[in-house]
Amino acid sequence: MNVATVIINVFALISLIIAFVKDGTKTKQAIMIALKSFVRILPMVVAIVIFIGLLLSFVPKYVISRVIGEQAGFKGILIVAILGAILHIPSLISFPLASSLLEGGASITAVAVFITTLTMIGVVTLPIEIKELGKKMALLRNGMSFIIAIVIGLIMGWIL
Template identity: 40%
Template sequence: MDIGFTMFYYGLSAVLLAVSYHKDRKKTKMAVKRALLMMKGVLPYFLAILMCTGAVLLVLTPGTIHGFLGTGTGFGGIILSAAAGAVTLVPVLAVFPVVSELLKNGAGTAQMAAFISALTTVGLVTLPLETKYLGIRAAVLRNLFFFLFSLLTALILEAVL
């Protein structure tokens, strides 16, 4: 995002905060307190996102990323990405910055679509818990169908782009 847009939004926020404070000081102070408490609760997740992104980029060089997950890897790269997503258990918010950096460093769009899709819908790590509530047949079928759906989504995206 352009620095101009960022500064515009900061300025707009400051003006709106001042207007709110002028209209009702008590409500504005309470809202700012709540916002700060929410920020305190979300801060560990943002730190995890930064650490996760940094760790991935430290371990995987652009050449490695391109070799395993680049557009030239085709269906094999899509399967590898979907499999990695299926076994990964991280907050969804942490995935998008990582995927953004992987794309900048040579990963293919379809491969990253498969990764995100499988990560958010397939839960191999949580399968034992899922079988407890859904039963083994339903849990396995749900995960299998969503894994196949993540592959299909990536293939469609690859054909469209």
């Protein structure tokens, strides 16, 4: 067990105790929601965990690092940025995937760009965004997010 795991669980436990002291019925409702969300996300968790196992055991490190590693150059970054923008993976699950890619030879820049476009840009949700906020704002937000995701990734690769 690492420090982060302990911090997260202690934080949740303290929040739960405070919530329970404040309002028991509401807290029971909260636990039911937590339970449902947990069961709901399980299929995706198991699927991504199997995917990670296959990825790290079957795809050699040099292949991953040639496509999205330090030597891959800007083309590799562009590929992950586009993948992140198109794919519709829950953000909670994208982090273990990102960490496995890092382990498998991807660069910090590529991983940071991937997570950032994955969370900020939604090609799947774009129609809803256009409907609610108008074409101008939706397209500007997604387009500019794509650019800042790459800038953030480049700076991350430079400082870390």
